Amino acid sequence: MAIHHFQPTHYYTAIGSHPPVLHLASGDSVVTTTVDAFGKDATDQEVTPRGNPQTGPFYIDGAEPGDTLVVVLDRVSPNRPIGYTRSVVAPNVVDPAYVRELPVPGLVEWRVDSKSGTATLLKEDTKLGTLTIPLAPMLGCFGVAPSKNQAISTETSAEHGGNMDYRGFIAGVTIYFPVFVPGALLHVGDGHATQGDGEIVGTGIEISMEVQFTVRLIKGKRIRWPRGENNKYIFTVGNARPLDQAVQHATTEMLRWLSEDYGLDTISASILLGQCVEYDLGNVFDPAYTMVCKLPKVLLPALQTIRAS
Amino acid sequence: MAIHHFQPTHYYTAIGSHPPVLHLASGDSVVTTTVDAFGKDATDQEVTPRGNPQTGPFYIDGAEPGDTLVVVLDRVSPNRPIGYTRSVVAPNVVDPAYVRELPVPGLVEWRVDSKSGTATLLKEDTKLGTLTIPLAPMLGCFGVAPSKNQAISTETSAEHGGNMDYRGFIAGVTIYFPVFVPGALLHVGDGHATQGDGEIVGTGIEISMEVQFTVRLIKGKRIRWPRGENNKYIFTVGNARPLDQAVQHATTEMLRWLSEDYGLDTISASILLGQCVEYDLGNVFDPAYTMVCKLPKVLLPALQTIRAS
Amino acid sequence: MAIHHFQPTHYYTAIGSHPPVLHLASGDSVVTTTVDAFGKDATDQEVTPRGNPQTGPFYIDGAEPGDTLVVVLDRVSPNRPIGYTRSVVAPNVVDPAYVRELPVPGLVEWRVDSKSGTATLLKEDTKLGTLTIPLAPMLGCFGVAPSKNQAISTETSAEHGGNMDYRGFIAGVTIYFPVFVPGALLHVGDGHATQGDGEIVGTGIEISMEVQFTVRLIKGKRIRWPRGENNKYIFTVGNARPLDQAVQHATTEMLRWLSEDYGLDTISASILLGQCVEYDLGNVFDPAYTMVCKLPKVLLPALQTIRAS
């Protein structure tokens, strides 16, 4: 249950089986920092090439393929007062003929004030004035080394996590990743001070972060896609294109979860999900899109009784 | 501002230019009933063939192509104590190989108690016991006659509305439809006592309804896709497959709305939406899927100042 | 086995249950004309509004829902010397960001010479000179009245046929349509002097036609999607978005056909198709895209022996 303080000196833009920077035991926590999507650190200096550079990887001792890695995001805190967003919606989120109406995007600055918990638009020539919105700091891209000795670009996502750009990945959330390689090799990065659903301009408010997380290992528990939970929901994550396929991955993983851990046969799970499921849109910008399938925990206690019996 | 009471005697399973059952003036309200998706009325008798039969159409005097029809759902109330859902998630919402795990679906009964505002599962051989969930009555399928003398099946949806199966269409919501034919020809039907996101079992809790709505006409205002608003949000609706295209339609329509009515150029609208937009998943079951693009109204007052000036 | 000569006086831009213009017996042929997609006739005059106006519908006596209508395209002949194409690829067939590179499309004229069997580009300010290409006259949009009293725009396609824009629909081809309404109600139109795969500029060489076709009825034979055959292939047609779904429809229909008429169980059909199937791309421009699943007839004789036994 140690707390490690780790200051990264190099970063990766592909999530893969890189040499680990630190060994962790199940139960350990790490306090570390992440640079922003552009490779800029807490001083707003570019210290590594852009593209969602990742801190890590962290080797979880004892993790083996077929296990599940539990990651609790204890703290996700912007560590500088400036963030950046892109200024135009991405061509792929509007009707193809409408792309002609889109100007070429630039970068926009926001003043990020963690004390007041707000971000304020600094661009002066818009119709938005000094638009000020609440912070909701999150991690856009994080995950474990994928299967088959792959190294997958931090532009995209898959079963291993990666660039899901889901605004539900805030402090307090627990995420479950399938383990594909010895040590799991957890990478973290791409902090956003806040972000709309879909990341439709291709960015959240991109910012460097101080991040604290805690890892735990579930031996012999095999899952297929990232899962998670927060105070209100359990959820599953599907990453693919088109969105229809992301829905399929997330829904299938939820059916498996309800079967494995809550004893629900397909009909029971279907009846429950059919009337009570919720979906969140992760990103519709990256090469793989992200859909999240959620079930309110308030519906689970009765199930857990079943589970216990 | 009359209130009409209309008792339907026949229904349509395609939304098109059928003879109107009633003429309404802008500002009029209608109190009427809808049968459920299976053609069953308040006495649970099948009075018309299944397939989301529609009450109407209602002719709004003065409506012409290029206008916008405003529909306020004043009341959406189940008018019988029994509802039906399908028992198995649809094959198209799970991974293709997982379809082999799905049993053949049947129909499940729920006791719908409008006084307590709950629905209780009546099927006894599940792991769910007497699962009781809150009601959230909504209309699954409603809309106006489409363009080009089309008559479009109530199985699907398009620019004219139709079978969107979005659980945001509850009492209190205002919906804006493009008018394609003289009189607009509003159809309403397919009530659900509640429904999960996506309608992933292919049904909400299907039930007959008493519905009250009010119409209003905006002359010379041309929109492309259904729009709406509730207390918290303005929203736009895109209907298409894949979901990616539904996202494109809804997002493009929101950009148009922010430009036309709130004076936001593309960059201003993009900056705002990029960090503040939310998306809801309507259906992922029908031939056309539905995505809803939402912007919190709390962000609009400043804009309305711009709009007024 | 009569040959009817029919000169249309009005046209439809939705395929539906319109009053028939002519009654045909099984075995009858019709010689008629079609206007081009812009509503222009053999004299290049606009005689009806644009949008793939259809000649017909033709009522086939005895046709009932659940039957199959056989249509042989005996002749598909341009009947004027001028044709039109659009000048720029459609925004939906290029990468979203590349749409910014596309100029606004105009119309381009071609001289169509049926004697020499060629079309020659008349636009002078291109890099193509007097590009001359072979004619391959086809029908872009034709089909039968759809189910459920629908009337479906000639912009799109579905189980009933419609705007498939498949360049395999040339003279000599036999097409099988499911019958959804009494009389089947066959519509024909949207001739192209030639067309590339996909109709990626949104047009073939649009031209008015003289068309001769012969109808035949197969009573009690229910199919789901259009099927066809020519000298070399049997084929099935799927219409949907995304293309993936069009592939699914066409492939499933081919499996059904091989089972029903050639006695192939799923494994036998799979082994055969897996190594021998071919797919053609119909359109990737219209609201529904089109994929065609083909099997060489040379592989069928052995099967027909099975079929006969």
Add this chain to the structure above:
Amino acid sequence: MAIHHFQPTHYYTAIGSHPPVLHLASGDSVVTTTVDAFGKDATDQEVTPRGNPQTGPFYIDGAEPGDTLVVVLDRVSPNRPIGYTRSVVAPNVVDPAYVRELPVPGLVEWRVDSKSGTATLLKEDTKLGTLTIPLAPMLGCFGVAPSKNQAISTETSAEHGGNMDYRGFIAGVTIYFPVFVPGALLHVGDGHATQGDGEIVGTGIEISMEVQFTVRLIKGKRIRWPRGENNKYIFTVGNARPLDQAVQHATTEMLRWLSEDYGLDTISASILLGQCVEYDLGNVFDPAYTMVCKLPKVLLPALQTIRAS
């Protein structure tokens, strides 16, 4: 212009920046062997784990990011008499509800006779008898190391090539790959004795091969997606899901090619492609689908005059 003979001793199931097995000069040829998709060699022994194991990588001296690697497939010859296919169409290529009709797939043996150029089905309990079909030997999976230090599974494909499963990759074809890393790092594998369009059973006739290829380098020529040519066509390859996006990648790359090398502005290229383009379906089975955009070379001579001037 050396001819190297290379006998592989190990294989990779991810295409990435592995240590090269051989250095080649531009103009050099290699004669080597590939194991089949299951890791079986010319003696039908499993010598490496399954999953399209790749021979290589080959380091082309002088190749740098931003160059183009030219690969000519000189010979693609099955080197054993037995091949394997899967026996059931993949769940993703049929209508979702139809998946319930699909049996669990097994492996089927074929006798591959290179002398007669035929493959004969050895499975006895089908309706196909001793089905005998022509050989058309091809490579299913080959490509260069991808960008960003990625290593991409041989299950899928992208800009670097990979598991495209396109039956046009036969002897005599020239393929152009973008170079992403020093040396390009060419991998080759996954031979099929023949294959239908789409690889809809998830395999061609999987077989080990003797392969001869020749490499050439085009310095300073940057392409985005694989390109190719054969006697009749130039073509471009797009790999993505859904197929719609693969169409977009391939079409956009063809527009770039026609602009860069043939001097065609967008309108000229559009007019030409609109009426003359052809598309082939690569795979619709792998994580990324493949579409090929083709233009007949017979249309190019006039253009080459332009090109030369």
